[in-house]
Amino acid sequence: MRILLTGSRGYIGTVMGPFLTGAGNDVVGVDTDLYRRSTFGPWRESIRTLCKDVREIQVPDLRGFDAVVHLAALSNDPLGDLNPGLTYQINHLASVRLAELAKAAGVRRFAFASSCSNYGAAGDAPVDEEAQLNPVTAYGESKVRVERDVSRLADDSFSPTFLRCATAYGVSPRLRFDVVLNNLVAWAFTSGKVFLKSDGSPWRPIVHIEDISRAFLAVLSAPRATVHAQAFNVGRSDQNYRIREIAEIVKETVPGCEIAFARDAGPDKRNYRADFSKIGRLLPSFEPQWDARKGARQVYEACKTVGLKLEDFEGPRFRRIDQLKQLMRVGNLGPDLRWLSEPVAA
8 A cells, every 4th residue: 555654753653654664565754853853762764754744734745645644643641731722723623634635635544543542531441432432631632523523524435444542652763751651661760760640540551552553554454344434442451551550560670660659649530441352353463462561671671772861751852842842942843833943953
């Protein structure tokens, strides 16, 4: 297939691009490259990328593609809270517009990176794709709105699929440290403390970014009727953990560390377990290969390799909201997150 991959220079995109090409697909990326100063370790881009804001894509950019894989978004809750209106503009409105343009350009498949955070405050019982959506953040709400609006575009010529990914983890050239497993490993490695900012009681399903990539491949290669206008939880049912259980795994992985709680640690309103039986039943080619222990070891080894310091992942180098605020403060980015000038090298 010929695939347009938005967010190709992001946390998941830099890993998914090689996965898609490795399966024999012709892949072109689209990314405005907001985090060009935040590359983790050595990286050489493996696909051709159009450096363009997803809000600026036009029909000619989409012609000739069989599928769009749409990852591009402001992809965490602190970024969503920075300017909720901007989150809805980029994550919701621009995503729906992209789907409309893709349909007009003759693109037949549209695979959207949604999120299990759609379930929000769901409680302790596992939730499947038919469960009520109850997002508690601007980020989660934006994903719910995209699913609602893009599903209305589905017809005989256009097949959207919504992949509700569990909380991601794993090493990437654009590594995120704001996701729970990566964050706890980084704290443990740099400070000797597995630092919990909540009381550790909420449930969270987690999935490695390579397994997310495998899920998108499975969707793109599946018969149209199997995935047409369908939502899939992406992960494994045995990879639902309470946050404190992830902390224990990290403690066992990183030598000499201990679990510590923030002074104001309390319950997190985001609390959900996901049922992943549908993707296993309908997409048997999806075979996830990672679990929390293997992932914690991978992130720990990467931290050792680069000599990660606390100020790196808690400061503007790798903390995304701080990186964007810094770029806005010095005049590289406008308040709408469009480039005004080229940033100096990191």
